[in-house]
Amino acid sequence: xxxxxxxxxKIERSTIxxxxxxxxxxxxxxxxxxxxxxxxxxVYRHFVNKNALVWEVFTTHxxxxxxxxxxxxxxxxxxxxxxxxxxxxxxxxxxxxYDLFTFLLLAQHVQRGATKEYQAALPELLKTLIEExxxxxxIPQQDPAVAAAMVMGCVLHCASYCLYQxxxxxxxxxxxxxxxxxxxxxxxxxxxx
Amino acid sequence: xxxxxxxxxKIERSTIxxxxxxxxxxxxxxxxxxxxxxxxxxVYRHFVNKNALVWEVFTTHxxxxxxxxxxxxxxxxxxxxxxxxxxxxxxxxxxxxYDLFTFLLLAQHVQRGATKEYQAALPELLKTLIEExxxxxxIPQQDPAVAAAMVMGCVLHCASYCLYQxxxxxxxxxxxxxxxxxxxxxxxxxxxx
Amino acid sequence: xxxxxxxxxKIERSTIxxxxxxxxxxxxxxxxxxxxxxxxxxVYRHFVNKNALVWEVFTTHxxxxxxxxxxxxxxxxxxxxxxxxxxxxxxxxxxxxYDLFTFLLLAQHVQRGATKEYQAALPELLKTLIEExxxxxxIPQQDPAVAAAMVMGCVLHCASYCLYQxxxxxxxxxxxxxxxxxxxxxxxxxxxx
Amino acid sequence: xxxxxxxxxKIERSTIxxxxxxxxxxxxxxxxxxxxxxxxxxVYRHFVNKNALVWEVFTTHxxxxxxxxxxxxxxxxxxxxxxxxxxxxxxxxxxxxYDLFTFLLLAQHVQRGATKEYQAALPELLKTLIEExxxxxxIPQQDPAVAAAMVMGCVLHCASYCLYQxxxxxxxxxxxxxxxxxxxxxxxxxxxx
DNA sequence: GATGAATGAGTCTTCATTCAT
DNA sequence: AATGAATGAAGACTCATTCAT
Numbered sequence: 092x093x094x095x096x097x098x099x100x101k102i103e104r105s106t107i108x109x110x111x112x113x114x115x116x117x118x119x120x121x122x123x124x125x126x127x128x129x130x131x132x133x134v135y136r137h138f139v140n141k142n143a144l145v146w147e148v149f150t151t152h153x154x155x156x157x158x159x160x161x162x163x164x165x166x167x168x169x170x171x172x173x174x175x176x177x178x179x180x181x182x183x184x185x186x187x188x189y190d191l192f193t194f195l196l197l198a199q200h201v202q203r204g205a206t207k208e209y210q211a212a213l214p215e216l217l218k219t220l221i222e223e224x225x226x227x228x229x230i231p232q233q234d235p236a237v238a239a240a241m242v243m244g245c246v247l248h249c250a251s252y253c254l255y256q257x258x259x260x261x262x263x264x265x266x267x268x269x270x271x272x273x274x275x276x277x278x279x280x281x282x283x284x
Numbered sequence: 285x286x287x288x289x290x291x292x293x294k295i296e297r298s299t300i301x302x303x304x305x306x307x308x309x310x311x312x313x314x315x316x317x318x319x320x321x322x323x324x325x326x327v328y329r330h331f332v333n334k335n336a337l338v339w340e341v342f343t344t345h346x347x348x349x350x351x352x353x354x355x356x357x358x359x360x361x362x363x364x365x366x367x368x369x370x371x372x373x374x375x376x377x378x379x380x381x382y383d384l385f386t387f388l389l390l391a392q393h394v395q396r397g398a399t400k401e402y403q404a405a406l407p408e409l410l411k412t413l414i415e416e417x418x419x420x421x422x423i424p425q426q427d428p429a430v431a432a433a434m435v436m437g438c439v440l441h442c443a444s445y446c447l448y449q450x451x452x453x454x455x456x457x458x459x460x461x462x463x464x465x466x467x468x469x470x471x472x473x474x475x476x477x
Numbered sequence: 478x479x480x481x482x483x484x485x486x487k488i489e490r491s492t493i494x495x496x497x498x499x500x501x502x503x504x505x506x507x508x509x510x511x512x513x514x515x516x517x518x519x520v521y522r523h524f525v526n527k528n529a530l531v532w533e534v535f536t537t538h539x540x541x542x543x544x545x546x547x548x549x550x551x552x553x554x555x556x557x558x559x560x561x562x563x564x565x566x567x568x569x570x571x572x573x574x575y576d577l578f579t580f581l582l583l584a585q586h587v588q589r590g591a592t593k594e595y596q597a598a599l600p601e602l603l604k605t606l607i608e609e610x611x612x613x614x615x616i617p618q619q620d621p622a623v624a625a626a627m628v629m630g631c632v633l634h635c636a637s638y639c640l641y642q643x644x645x646x647x648x649x650x651x652x653x654x655x656x657x658x659x660x661x662x663x664x665x666x667x668x669x670x
Numbered sequence: 671x672x673x674x675x676x677x678x679x680k681i682e683r684s685t686i687x688x689x690x691x692x693x694x695x696x697x698x699x700x701x702x703x704x705x706x707x708x709x710x711x712x713v714y715r716h717f718v719n720k721n722a723l724v725w726e727v728f729t730t731h732x733x734x735x736x737x738x739x740x741x742x743x744x745x746x747x748x749x750x751x752x753x754x755x756x757x758x759x760x761x762x763x764x765x766x767x768y769d770l771f772t773f774l775l776l777a778q779h780v781q782r783g784a785t786k787e788y789q790a791a792l793p794e795l796l797k798t799l800i801e802e803x804x805x806x807x808x809i810p811q812q813d814p815a816v817a818a819a820m821v822m823g824c825v826l827h828c829a830s831y832c833l834y835q836x837x838x839x840x841x842x843x844x845x846x847x848x849x850x851x852x853x854x855x856x857x858x859x860x861x862x863x
Numbered sequence: 864g865a866t867g868a869a870t871g872a873g874t875c876t877t878c879a880t881t882c883a884t
Numbered sequence: 885a886a887t888g889a890a891t892g893a894a895g896a897c898t899c900a901t902t903c904a905t
Contacts, residue, residue, distance in 0.1 A: 114309070132890075266430055324901085522869070623848060710880085714881085
């Protein structure tokens with residue numbers, strides 16, 4: 092998390108921080124401008140409107156995050172290790188930059204139409220990895236989309252839980268292996284013992 | 285889902301439907317009044333303000349939902365069956381009343397302070413059940429709060445996934461056993477084979 | 478010009494007065510609200526937005542004015558007398574209610590698309606009267622649309638001229654017969670003497 | 671209509687085109703700068719502010735136009751021919767440069783105070799010509815100011831009418847003689863036959 | 864128990880204009 | 885001479901809420 096220097100970067104950062112704190116609808120352009128220390132119209136010099144601002148910040152960081160996950164899982168040969176790598180990274184980002192993680196979590200719920208299709212990248216990646224693991228006979232036959240949703244929910248909700256621990260958010264790093272195991276277990280399906 | 289008859293019931297129902305559709309901040313008192321077919325001040329006759337309205341509707345239905353889950357799991361002796369019963373009920377409510385389920389899902393993200401503490405009921409229940417299962421040696425030693433969060437995430441995110449399928453939401457009923465199994469697997473921890 | 482009593486009437490009157498004075502773009506909703514003596518949102522209780530307000534006030538009075546002209550010319554048998562009657566009424570309205578006349582004059586230039594088609598009523602009436610006079614052989618063959626435009630311009634521009642006389646607007650009443658004659662002369666076409 | 675070469679000329683031309691299209695209040699400095707292809711402050715290098723810009727462009731072209739009319743009518747000995755020459759020139763300018771003509775037409779309605787006095791040049795010219803014709807006994811006794819207003823309205827409103835014909839503006843050239851005749855008829859006053 | 868009318872605070876956004884570079 | 889960045893003022897409009905009836 093580098094300190095933002097240009098006004099545009101400051102606006103992006105302020106947007107992330109404020110939205111993480113109060114949600115998209117709880118933040119006004121005035122709030123953002125104030126936190127940056129500029130006038131309201133100054134924000135419009137850099138982003139055409141509020142939607143564009145939220146959208147641009149969201150997609151930028153979502154893209155980066157998704158790309159990182161894609162890159163980190165690639166070297167590994169089996170789903171178990173892929174999940175480990177991705178979960179570890181989630182924990183790292185969470186612990187390193189709560190605000191960004193929360194922002195990504197909250198921004199989902201806005202611009203329903205647009206966002207929904209866009210942010211398919213991550214579920215899509217997970218789904219593909221699961222499909223490949225099925226083909227490899229690494230895990231049993233199952234609906235990959237549903238499995239992907241369950242795995243994501245497991246990780247994200249755990250993050251939510253950590254986030255709202257009082258008085259300070261709980262670190263996710265220590266939960267990394269627990270989470271990886273849980274995710275791996277999810278895709279095991281029914282055990283016949 | 286009984287047809288609401290009194291004005292107050294109509295207001296509650298409209299609130300659920302509209303918030304499920306557009307989120308808490310996307311719905312105004314005017315929207316609610318209009319959908320009910322009364323004037324705005326009429327709404328204030330029944331609820332002191334918007335917060336109280338959302339809060340009351342939320343807690344009412346959340347309580348009912350939590351109580352149902354508590355009641356349904358009670359008869360079962362082990363965690364596996366308890367999870368089965370609760371997941372099945374979630375699927376049932378989802379398929380029976382999308383709006384209510386979505387409302388419950390979305391209302392979480394508002395009134396951060398207040399809601400967060402309140403809605404601990406469900407995680408708390410899950411956590412207790414997991415603790416008991418650990419004591420019973422039914423499942424391995426583990427952090428019950430984290431486990432509860434992961435299980436909830438697994439179910440809720442799966443619901444989200446189903447909700448946003450196009451052109452119509454996917455039914456959760458058929459996924460019930462898949463989900464139960466996944467939840468059960470989550471609490472198994474590391475397998476040493 | 479009756480004194481407006483209800484808030485809605487007061488809003489309409491204030492709109493006419495202010496727009497007559499400063500043009501559509503020169504008047505804000507705040508200005509109107511202030512002149513009426515209510516808050517800005519109060520205006521929105523009666524008109525959904527500024528466009529609707531201007532449009533409604535414009536069409537209402539334009540319709541009335543056009544209807545009056547249509548009614549007044551009807552009893553007369555020939556174009557000359559019809560023109561006389563209509564011009565006299567224009568002069569009367571002008572002298573009786575400068576603001577209304579000016580408002581009607583200025584509101585034309587707004588909402589280009591919509592207004593242009595709407596306000597065809599008056600030119601259309603004139604054109605029809607001229608066509609009928611041609612058929613009656615009362616006046617020579619000519620393009621009735623062009624003739625109608627010239628007649629209207631003659632009257633309206635004369636009104637403009639009177640309006641901007643300093644220190645007070647000049648009365649049009651005394652010019653009524655001069656104007657009628659001019660209008661009548663316009664439709665005479667080339668004189669072969 | 672020469673192609674503008676310097677930035678200043680481009681600004682003037684863009685101003686004319688945009689204002690002809692959307693009216694003075696419908697055009698922002700940004701619009702103008704964008705059409706020219708320069709930054710907003712660049713416009714301020716050439717004109718101290720928006721008012722000055724509109725004003726300068728208006729007076730420049732109004733002066734030129736008025737001077738042309740004055741020059742063209744001079745050679746003719748009687749009012750009839752003077753009107754013919756001037757009307758013909760109006761038609762020519764209209765057909766040659768719609769934007770300019772429209773701009774001149776629309777710019778009238780702004781800067782009420784200032785413009786009104788300034789643009790008296792043309793009515794003044796007309797009034798003088800009519801006065802002289804009266805002295806010459808070419809036309810009957812009448813109020814020359816009123817007559818001038820009527821003649822101008824006749825021509826200008828006809829131009830408006832042509833301008834808004836769909837799908838393309840109607841040419842005024844073919845109407846030239848019709849218009850001249852009408853103008854000449856206007857100043858004939860009451861016929862005693 | 865319900866309503867039409869009203870309001871203060873606040874929303875996003877645009878505009879004409881200036882300033883440092 | 886030209887620009888990117890910034891700003892104060894203002895614009896249209898919405899919202900939760902109140903009050904007289």
